[in-house]
Amino acid sequence: MDNHLVGAAGQEEEKTGSIGSFHPTTWDSVLCMLLKTSEPSAQVCSVRNGFGPTAACTWLYTIKQGKVLGVPFRNLDLSKCTLSPRRIFVLLNVLPLSTEGLKLGSSAVQGQALPLLRNFLEKLGTQQEQEGGGASRIKHLRFAERSIGPLEAPVVFSVLPSFLETLDLEGNVLGSAEMEALAQATRAGRLSCLQSLNLKSTRMNDEKMEILSSAFAEAKPLKIECLLLCRSVFGSGETFSSLLRRDTLSFLQELQLNYCSLSTAVWRALAERLKAGELPSLESLGLEWGWPPGELDQEALVSFAGALVRSAVPRLKNLNLKGVWANRHAGTALVSALRSDEVPHLETVDIEVSCESEETARVLGSGEGLEFIRSLDTNLDGQAGVEFLRAVMSAPKKPSWEELTLAVYRMGDGGGIDAEIWTALAAALDMGRLSSLHTLLFIHETDDDDDGEEFKLPVSQTSDAEGGGGGQFFDVFRGVSLPVLSEVTLDDAGFTDRDLAWLGEGIRAGKYPQLTKLSIRGNNFGRAGMEGLFGGVRESQGGLLCLGELGLGFSRAGEGAASLAGALRSGKMPGLSWLMLRATGWDDEGMRMLGEAVREGHMTQIVALFLGGNTFGREGMDVFFGAVSASEKGFPSLELLILSGSPVLEDGPGAAGGGIAALSQNLRLEKMPCIVCLELSNCSLTNEGMRLLGEAFGEKETPSLTELHLSGNPFNEEGLTSFLEALQPQSLPNLKRIPWNEPGNEASVPPWKNELIMNAKEAGKLRSLNVSS
Structure with missing residues (x-):
């Protein structure tokens, strides 16, 4: 049997009743049983040896002919299909009538697919009109990202079937011309059932929303x-004043503006429309999100809150204001609007609020x-x-x-209110009232009036009894199950080895199964704390x-390098992608x-590795890098590598440059094939080191690299010259x-x-370099 579906586009005509060069019933006896439990996908239709597309066509044809009962085929995803245009549309021409x-x-x-797609969509529309429902009726049409552009939009939009109920263009960059084409399709009634x-x-x-809004108003x-x-x-x-109108979008039930940049004027207009x-x-x-943060006038939010009444939005059930900081x-x-007797019958609300008063x-x-x-x-x-936590309890x-x-x-x-808050937080956790805790942050803002004293958590009575310093918070935290806890950022929170050991006890007991980020930089822990945490x-x-x-920087974490390495080698942190070890006293043995x-x-998932200072x-x-070279995969995901020292640290510039070879x-x-940024500032990089680095880049192309930091090193003109001369x-x-x-x-x-650098750029060696950087 010929496994090839059809020849090249335009070279071979299909015979009536066949698919390509063979009759589909050849496969019926094999496929009928398979059809009962599965349906074709983009992967099935993309097998390069011809078996996949052949089987897929027969699959669909067999359903269409009614040879298999009980197979209500509804959807086909060809977004990743690699077939030729001719083969794709042979496939589409045998879609079962049930396909939606x-x-x-x-x-x-x-x-070459564009004219075939135009014919296919035209055929869908005309058959539906002529046959009164006897043809495939695609209700939901989706285009994968970057599939629609300036050439495709006018053609595709002009033949959209008028019975479409869903049009999905997500991820396709639509310019003004493309939006004009969609607007014209709207005026022509092609979105009348959408x-x-x-x-x-x-x-x-x-600009583009105004184009579409005008068409909406006309249609x-x-x-x-x-x-x-x-x-x-x-x-x-x-923009919103013209778009959001009762006579245009009277049926609108869901409006999603997540992750949009909305100006204060837009927020006010939205409030007015509501x-x-x-x-x-x-x-x-x-x-x-409400991006960009910090630029939204709080009065606009007050106006928006005033629109949350039944008389204005009687059916509102779900409101998402995550990232919109109501200060x-x-x-x-x-909060007052949401508690009002006039509020709609809300079911789910997501908000971010900073309370001005104790009552609120x-x-x-x-x-x-x-x-x-x-x-x-x-x-x-x-x-x-404090009042918030007391009310929770x-x-x-x-x-x-x-x-x-x-x-x-x-x-x-001086510890008064700070101590009260942490004490109340521990008590609320202990009562089980905060089991929905998802993110816990410690914000240590310094100003001119800061007393300069190190922050310390209220001491636990347990730690006193056991003969070691530990905070009441972690004494409680270790015993509380927090099933949705995702982020813990407690930088500069003043906790100790005992606190970290208690955190390790909670991890050992499986209390935080969804933890995705742990940042404990700037705290007073070392060997014992590291063993307690990573032993857990x-x-x-x-x-x-x-x-x-995982953030451990600006601590004595280097004392416990063996503990972290052991946890990594145990395979118990397989998804770790950001590892921050800056200024931890990490030494040669730790490396x-x-x-x-x-x-x-x-460590194959590591994207960013901070080893500076x-x-x-x-x-x-x-x-370390010898081990990377000897490993099978190296750092296949690494994009950011920081080895820089710092002239402001007590130890002065680092010595990583000595190991540049x-x-x-x-x-x-090519053990770091995805490296984007390499930071080697202040690491004692010499002329010889620069030569070796240049030769490495000269011998092996590194197209992923966009930033290279070299400042603060002792190399001179000779070193930079040798680096640049080695480049191709x-x-x-x-x-x-x-x-x-x-x-x-x-310094200048x-x-x-x-x-x-300019000479190298003119010679074509650094053609993408921004010289102003």
Whole structure:
């Protein structure tokens, strides 16, 4: 049997009743049984030897002919299909009548596929009209990202079937011309049955939204129930004033503006539209993130809060304001609006609130009348923070929150309020009232009035009895199950080895199964704390499988290098991608231990590795990068490597530059194929080191590298010259920055550095370099 589906496009005609060069019934007896339990996918249709597309066509044809009963085929995803356009449309022409959803990728849209797609869509529309429903009726049409562009949009949009209910264009960059084509399709009635329009990540802005809004107004009323505009940029209030109108979008139930850049004017316009009752059917409103942060006028949020009344949005059920920080009086206004008797019958609300008054804090903490809040982000600072936690504990029942973020601020009052907050936080945890804790942050803001004293947690009575210093908080924390806890950032929180050991006990008991980030930089722990923490990881049944980011910097973590290396080698932290060990006293022996974890393949997921400001030198560099070279995979995911010393640290510049030969060998062997940024500032890099580094880049292209930091090193004109002479034009094709000045070191750059760099750029060796960097 011929396994090839069809010849090249335009070279072979298919016979009636056949698919390509064979009759589909050849496969019926084999496929009928398979059809009962599965359906074709993009992968099945992409097998390169011809078996996949052949089987897929027969698969669909057999269903279409009614040879297999009980197989209600609904959707086909060809977004990753690698077949030729001709084969793809042979496949589409045998779609069963039950097919409702279709997703297409660039192979089915661009180039030679475009006229075939046009014919296919035209045929869908005309057959439906002529046969009264006897043809395939694709209701849901989706295009994979980057499949629709300036050439495709006018063609595809002009033949969209008028019975479409879903049009998904997410991830396709649509310019003004493409939006004009969609607007024209709207005016022509091609979106007359559309219920869902997905324009996420299409780079929508005021100009393009105005084009579409005008078309919507001309084609009104539309049946759109779901409008997705996430990751757009809107600055003009007029944009929403013209879009959100009752006579145009009277059926709109869901409006998603998550991760959009929305100006204050847009927020005000949105509030006005809501207050005017222009969206009477609205049930879900997504405004997550509210980027850019810090620029939103809080009065606009007050105005928005005033629109949350039944008379304006009678059907509103779901409101997402994550990332939209309602500060002080805006927070008070929002909480008051949500507790008002006039609020709609809300079901889920996500908010971020900073309480201005103790009363607002008590109301929020008690949860009374706010049972619909599912995600809450709030500050614990001052007396309001204490009152919030007291209300949590005194409430008749546990809060209904599913996700809670708490940011604990240090007040710097000599320990009074700070101690009260941490004591109350420990008590609330101990009562089981904060089991929804998702993120815990410690914000240590310093100012001119800071007393300069190290912050210390309230001491636990347990630690006194056991003869060691430990905080009440971690004494409680170790015994509390927190099933959704994702982030713990307690930098400069003043905890000790005993605190870290208690945290390890909680990990050993599996109390934090979803922990993805742990940052404990700037705390007073060393060998004992590291063993307590990572001993808990090693001995736990499940480990920290979700942990992606670990911050141990500015501590004595280097004393416990063996403990961290052991946890890595145990395989209990397989997803670790960010490892921050800056200024931890990490020495040559610590580098050897870390290297063993690399050699055994336990650090393949590492994306960023911070090793700067430490005490290791040439020996540590040789043994670590020697292990990387000897490993099978090396650092396949590594994008950021920081080996820089720092002139502001007591130990002065690092000595990593002495081991540059080992690092250079890694580059030659492509053990860091994805490296984007390499920081070697202040690491005692000499002329010889520069020569070795240049030769490595010259012998092996490194197209991923965009930043190379070399400032603060003792090499001179000879060293930079040897580095640049060793490069080939293709060595660093995408290098954009070689910054010579680091923050805190503003000395003028010697003229010879800029001159040599400019000469290399003119010679085509650094063609992408931004010389102003």
